[in-house]
Amino acid sequence: MPTIAIVSQKGGSGKTTMATHLATCAAYAGSKSCVIDMDPQATAAAWGDWRGDFLPEVITCPPVRLISAIGKATRDGTEVIVLDTPPHGDLASREAVRxxxxxxxxxxxxxxDLHSLEATAQLVAYARKPAFVVLNAVPSRATRMLAETAEQVENLGLAVCPIHFGERAAFHKASGAGEVAAESEPEGKAAAEVSALWAWVKEQLPPGK
Ligand SMILES: Nc1ncnc2c1ncn2[C@@H]1O[C@H](COP(=O)(O)OP(=O)(O)OP(=O)(O)O)[C@@H](O)[C@H]1O
Ligand SMILES: [Mg+2]
Structure with a gap:
């Protein structure tokens, strides 16, 4: 059962957007998927309410109940679990990483944002799990910025995912309607970026997952 944790101590970095988009992409690819929303702000859960009865299912869950929620999702036949975590949520982030x-x-x-990455780097340092920074909301034609940021991230001991998301209105327009970019703008760049990230994520999962 692949479980993907989306963590970042920084608010507004794009955790919920990434969680809902990846889980929906997995569902379109034929896997029963769910988002476990560990954030008391319950943003992913609100998105799930707006979305209605379509996959992915969104389950709210306090950190101490995570293992039990994963167990139940597994018994229900869920094939991909994406964990959405709060900013500054030490316990939630720790449990998600575990x-x-x-x-x-x-x-x-x-x-x-890069400054607060240090706290997240410390959080994942002892996890001994594959962990990657995904640069988000990158302005167009920001090639130099991308290269410099990647270097700063690597200096913190973190790996950079080769796929990034651009700064795209499609992400927030879709989210506000309980949708994902692939539904509101199927031919758009945001949808293509999510597909590319999902394809790459699948390659990173440990064998048998
Ligand atoms: N690539 C992007 N391009 C444009 N807007 C984006 C992008 N990613 C996220 N956003 C917007 O940025 C805002 C914050 O995103 P999101 O809620 O996913 O972040 P978060 O890390 O979950 O925030 P929080 O820490 O409060 O939980 C939202 O309005 C979202 O629509
Ligand atoms: Mg969020």
Whole structure:
């Protein structure tokens, strides 16, 4: 049962957007998927309410109930689990990292965001799990910014995912309607970026997952 944790101590870095988009992409690819929303703000759960009865299912879960929620999802036939975590949520992030097969850390390429990456780097340092920073909301034609940010991230001892998300209105427009970018703009760049990330994520999962 692949479990992917989306963590970042920084608020607004794109965790929920990435969680809902990846889980939906997995569902379109034929896997029963769910988002476990560990954030008391319950943003993914609100998105799930707006979405209605379509996959992925969104389950709210306090950190101490995570293992039990994963067990129940597994028994219900869920094939891909994506964990959405709160910012500054030490316990939630720790539990998510512990349960994960793969950790994704969405980060905007801004000084304050990179600064708070240090806390997340410490969190994943002892996890001994594959963990990657995914640069998010990257402005177009920001090639130099991308390269410099990647270097700063690597200096913190973190790996950078080769796929990034651009700054795209399609992400927030779709989310506000309980959709994903592939539904509201199927031919758009945001949808293509999510598909590319999902294809790459599948390659990173440990064999047998
Ligand atoms: N690639 C992107 N391009 C444009 N807007 C984006 C992108 N990714 C996320 N956003 C927007 O940025 C805002 C924050 O995103 P999101 O809620 O996913 O972040 P978060 O890390 O879950 O926040 P929090 O820490 O509060 O839980 C939202 O309005 C979302 O629509
Ligand atoms: Mg969120």
């Amino acid at each position: 349960a994960a097969d793969l950790i994704l850390i969405p980060t905007r390429a801004r000084a304050f």
